Amino acid sequence: MNHFSKFNLSAIQAKEAAQRIAFGPVMFQAAQAMRRTGLLMTVRNARNAGITLEDAAEQTGIPVYGARVLMEAGLGMEVFTVDDNGLYRITTTGYFLLFDDLTIANLNFVDDVCYDGLAFLEESIRNGKPEGLRVFGKWDTIYEGLSRLPEDVQKSWFAFDHHYSDGSFPLVIKIVFELGVQKMIDIGTNTGKWALACLAYHPDVHITMMDLPGQLQIAERRVREKGFADRTTAIPVNILDENAVIPKGHDTIWMSQFLDCFSEQEITSIVRRCYDALDENGKLLILENFWDVQEHYVAALTIQMTSLYFTALANGNSQMYDSRVFIKAVEAGGFYVEKQINHIGEAGHTLLVCRKKPIPPTH
Numbered sequence: 552m553n554h555f556s557k558f559n560l561s562a563i564q565a566k567e568a569a570q571r572i573a574f575g576p577v578m579f580q581a582a583q584a585m586r587r588t589g590l591l592m593t594v595r596n597a598r599n600a601g602i603t604l605e606d607a608a609e610q611t612g613i614p615v616y617g618a619r620v621l622m623e624a625g626l627g628m629e630v631f632t633v634d635d636n637g638l639y640r641i642t643t644t645g646y647f648l649l650f651d652d653l654t655i656a657n658l659n660f661v662d663d664v665c666y667d668g669l670a671f672l673e674e675s676i677r678n679g680k681p682e683g684l685r686v687f688g689k690w691d692t693i694y695e696g697l698s699r700l701p702e703d704v705q706k707s708w709f710a711f712d713h714h715y716s717d718g719s720f721p722l723v724i725k726i727v728f729e730l731g732v733q734k735m736i737d738i739g740t741n742t743g744k745w746a747l748a749c750l751a752y753h754p755d756v757h758i759t760m761m762d763l764p765g766q767l768q769i770a771e772r773r774v775r776e777k778g779f780a781d782r783t784t785a786i787p788v789n790i791l792d793e794n795a796v797i798p799k800g801h802d803t804i805w806m807s808q809f810l811d812c813f814s815e816q817e818i819t820s821i822v823r824r825c826y827d828a829l830d831e832n833g834k835l836l837i838l839e840n841f842w843d844v845q846e847h848y849v850a851a852l853t854i855q856m857t858s859l860y861f862t863a864l865a866n867g868n869s870q871m872y873d874s875r876v877f878i879k880a881v882e883a884g885g886f887y888v889e890k891q892i893n894h895i896g897e898a899g900h901t902l903l904v905c906r907k908k909p910i911p912p913t914h
């Protein structure tokens with residue numbers, strides 16, 4: 552569904568929308584301050600009775616001045632309403648800021664991981680490098696430093712990543728095993744969530760986990776703790792090394808939220824190596840979020856904005872893709888899409904079931 556072919560805004564509405572962009576960072580910081588001071592919760596707890604800003608300040612323990620600027624800003628942000636008696640009440644948007652998992656994961660991810668680095672977005676776009684990553688360390692990509700990021704940053708990164716996968720893994724696992732899986736490689740295994748889900752789901756399945764060494768160690772530890780070590784193999788890899796080989800002898804290769812970490816040319820190179828690893832009946836299964844196939848505008852918006860994290864912080868050359876661009880890169884690696892299942896879970900994942908073309912890709 553194309554949510555972007557037309558916007559029906561009057562001129563004054565468009566001017567308002569432009570101000571929301573101009574003051575976007577201000578609204579963002581205000582929302583975080585309202586959450587962290589407890590102001591948002593205080594107004595919510597007043598429910599229908601409403602609360603004055605003086606009472607909200609007292610109950611929250613912040614100065615009246617602070618409560619006043621935040622709560623007045625909250626009106627323009629449509630987080631609060633105020634009646635003629637000066638009583639503030641929370642809106643549905645305010646509820647989402649407080650309680651919605653997607654909103655919380657996105658807020659914390661933008662705050663802890665992206666905010667400072669995004670100041671270098673223009674430079675990143677001009678140079679094709681994640682120039683914002685310098686706020687954390689001297690790495691070429693964020694993945695090299697992921698296990699060494701400050702604890703709160705890691706926490707928000709993982710919460711963001713897991714929010715998307717957690718909702719969809721239980722839905723997709725049934726479809727995957729119906730395709731017949733005995734021995735699967737999970738490339739970009741991260742903390743081993745998918746591997747663990749598969750090992751628990753199927754008593755005989757063997758999973759080969761591949762990732763950069765830092766992440767792989769976490770996955771290996773978790774698999775050991777759950778008693779699945781004998782049905783797993785762990786292979787540390789930097790997949791960007793063109794000489795990195797994907798082992799043969801597996802019927803399925805799984806890549807979830809992995810190929811979006813790479814440029815189109817890199818996707819094609821990785822997929823080509825998958826081609827070499829699988830036999831003619833092998834399956835390449837890809838789970839991704841594509842902005843162009845989303846049922847809901849909010850999902851498309853979230854995915855589009857996430858792309859800029861990749862630009863400024865992650866690697867400077869990848870994104871959350873338009874499915875048509877992505878599939879072209881996969882096809883160039885020697886596969887065709889046998890089946891495309893869209894709209895999986897709240898995060899709107901797509902599962903691509905890919906098969907080898909009879910003629911190998913040119914190297």
Ligand SMILES: C[S@@+](CC[C@H](N)C(=O)[O-])C[C@H]1O[C@@H](n2cnc3c(N)ncnc32)[C@H](O)[C@@H]1O
Nearest residue numbers: 694716739741762763766788789790791807808
């Ligand atoms: C966005 S996470 C996805 C994790 C998991 N598959 C999921 O669906 O939640 C991407 C993973 O790719 C790994 N990765 C990124 N660049 C890599 C590289 N060059 N070589 C190997 N793994 C890499 C990261 O370490 C990370 O674990």
